[in-house]
Amino acid sequence: MVDVEAQNLAGDGEISPAIFKKANLPVTLKFEDVVYKIKTEQSGKFFKKTAKSQEKLILKGISGMVLPGEMLAMLGPSGSGKTTLLTGLGGRLTSGRLSGNITYNGKPFSNAMKRNTGFVTQDDVLYPHLTVTETLVYTALLRLPRTLTKAEKAEHAEAVIAQLGLSRCRHSIIGGPLLRGVSGGERKRVSIGQEMLINPSLLFLDEPTSGLDSTTAQRIVSTLWDLANGGRTIVMTIHQPSSRLFYMFHKVLLLSEGNPLYYGKGSSALDYFSSIGFSLSVAMNPADFLLDLANGISTADSMEDHAAIKQTLVASYKTHLLESVTAELAADDQLQMATDDKQLRRWSNTWWDQFSVLFRRGIKERRHESFSGLKIGQVLAVAILTGLLWWQSDISHLQDQVGLFFFYSGFWGFYPLFQAIFTFPQERMMLAKERSSGMYRLSSYFMALTLGDLPMELVLPTVFFVITYWMAGLKPDPRCFFAGLFTLLYSVLCSQGLGLALGAAVMNQKSATILGSVIMLTFLLASGYYVQHVPAFISWIKYISISQYTFKLLLGSQFKPGETYPCGNGKTCLVEDFGMIKPVGLGGHAIAVIALAVMLVGYRLVAYVALMRIGVTKK
Numbered sequence: 001m002v003d004v005e006a007q008n009l010a011g012d013g014e015i016s017p018a019i020f021k022k023a024n025l026p027v028t029l030k031f032e033d034v035v036y037k038i039k040t041e042q043s044g045k046f047f048k049k050t051a052k053s054q055e056k057l058i059l060k061g062i063s064g065m066v067l068p069g070e071m072l073a074m075l076g077p078s079g080s081g082k083t084t085l086l087t088g089l090g091g092r093l094t095s096g097r098l099s100g101n102i103t104y105n106g107k108p109f110s111n112a113m114k115r116n117t118g119f120v121t122q123d124d125v126l127y128p129h130l131t132v133t134e135t136l137v138y139t140a141l142l143r144l145p146r147t148l149t150k151a152e153k154a155e156h157a158e159a160v161i162a163q164l165g166l167s168r169c170r171h172s173i174i175g176g177p178l179l180r181g182v183s184g185g186e187r188k189r190v191s192i193g194q195e196m197l198i199n200p201s202l203l204f205l206d207e208p209t210s211g212l213d214s215t216t217a218q219r220i221v222s223t224l225w226d227l228a229n230g231g232r233t234i235v236m237t238i239h240q241p242s243s244r245l246f247y248m249f250h251k252v253l254l255l256s257e258g259n260p261l262y263y264g265k266g267s268s269a270l271d272y273f274s275s276i277g278f279s280l281s282v283a284m285n286p287a288d289f290l291l292d293l294a295n296g297i298s299t300a301d302s303m304e305d306h307a308a309i310k311q312t313l314v315a316s317y318k319t320h321l322l323e324s325v326t327a328e329l330a331a332d333d334q335l336q337m338a339t340d341d342k343q344l345r346r347w348s349n350t351w352w353d354q355f356s357v358l359f360r361r362g363i364k365e366r367r368h369e370s371f372s373g374l375k376i377g378q379v380l381a382v383a384i385l386t387g388l389l390w391w392q393s394d395i396s397h398l399q400d401q402v403g404l405f406f407f408y409s410g411f412w413g414f415y416p417l418f419q420a421i422f423t424f425p426q427e428r429m430m431l432a433k434e435r436s437s438g439m440y441r442l443s444s445y446f447m448a449l450t451l452g453d454l455p456m457e458l459v460l461p462t463v464f465f466v467i468t469y470w471m472a473g474l475k476p477d478p479r480c481f482f483a484g485l486f487t488l489l490y491s492v493l494c495s496q497g498l499g500l501a502l503g504a505a506v507m508n509q510k511s512a513t514i515l516g517s518v519i520m521l522t523f524l525l526a527s528g529y530y531v532q533h534v535p536a537f538i539s540w541i542k543y544i545s546i547s548q549y550t551f552k553l554l555l556g557s558q559f560k561p562g563e564t565y566p567c568g569n570g571k572t573c574l575v576e577d578f579g580m581i582k583p584v585g586l587g588g589h590a591i592a593v594i595a596l597a598v599m600l601v602g603y604r605l606v607a608y609v610a611l612m613r614i615g616v617t618k619k
Ligand SMILES: Nc1ncnc2c1ncn2[C@@H]1O[C@H](COP(=O)(O)OP(=O)(O)OP(=O)(O)O)[C@@H](O)[C@H]1O
Pocket: 038, 040, 058, 076, 077, 078, 079, 080, 081, 082, 083, 084, 085, 095, 096, 237
């Protein structure tokens, strides 16, 4: 286990970081006759009701085995199925039908195995505003077992930084499309580092060297080779490795249109192809030669027909190699090492630890957004403008005051809704990546994310309310003031819940925003301010309207039944009889509070359930 190795580190001094020593639990990966099919809609049938869906065969019976200490490289042209096979072997395919037999130490993929597996995707999914060190330390805190102290976890992160040559850029931010950060190669190394931290015994990498110069690529593959030497099982897809790299792989799997063309030692590949009549005529990189063959291009052969060459190669694989691959798989059955699943817990850390790390990471990543001057300036400007427009409004202008309360429920309905709508769609990729590696519970993530933004989300309406309340000259009674403030904050939490639910359910910022504005507008229209004689068949909307309940409670915070106001010609009238208050009324507060409470919790539950589908893989 990693903690035992940490002790080794202490004992060995500086020699080599603990995580680069032996694998915790060596894994033999076997895959036999792997077939993957997906359903695709036929194009051109968009307007037809009976659009037929076709089944597409992506992987056509692929077999192989990778032992601890071995590094398997999957080669093949673009679209040949490398990523699909890698994702399937990594237990991460979320759609389609995968058949065949894939075992890890003779057993199917389990949650325990998930925690012993690292998966580096082709695209780096990293938080752009965190630095390299922050990124790796947070990952270490989340993924390393609770038996290690925080300092030891940070030490592991440091070791990875040193091993991957990231020391120079350790304090630079990762960056993103519109934010200059570390280079592409450095970003890739951070992604690899995140997986290396947990000292996985099984490591999958999708194109770890793409877009990198050959020296950096060489360095990364050498690191992976070192990791394999420690008894780890490494599988990667790779595009055009240099010949130096090619000979570092223990095994090579060549794919073409989902068919295996070669499986075996890298060094034996050329002999095999020359034995079936495809020899390397000029000095060239063996990987380029294999890729040419997988594309149906052969310089040594006069065959012009690419499809025919591919067919010959597929047939040769079946006649010459398949038998030995099957024999290899069968022979290993006796050598199976038992995986003691109990050695690996489902989660590395407690709920609370996960929550607190995610909370701190979230605040760090989003501090520029939450505390942005623009956002604060926007709210202050609207507050001051509102205060000036309603400057010292008097009860003799009751309509104005009622209008102000309606404005409160409208502005603080829309504002938190739109802030919250973006929360989950922005996080989707990260959530999928981290959840599929079993990093944390959804509940700790959900709580950390929704509570992290809360202080600022509540401070802004409070400041807004204080400014406008006094500028507009509302009742200087603390009870009225606090009742109004709490109502506003309560409604902010409800609208935020609705935003979270929409964002999580739709997972598309544009669609969720459109849907959110339609719903909130409906709520506002149904709140009884604009229209008072609503037809019965549609009047039920007000019972689900956050704005209606907020408006009612805000009016109740300021006016009491039996209170009077000057209604012209020296007369006084009852507030509850005022035309704009009557339809909403000054009673029924308990129901409004309960209805809002149901929405506050209900919308968040919807968001939670909607998120349960993200990062969940098929077993
Ligand atoms: N869910 C899916 N829906 C539609 N097509 C799919 C799906 N998954 C895979 N494919 C198709 O399967 C083929 C293999 O895709 P895959 O991504 O595995 O290729 P690849 O060899 O990794 O390519 P590249 O090197 O370009 O990444 C492609 O033609 C791809 O379009």
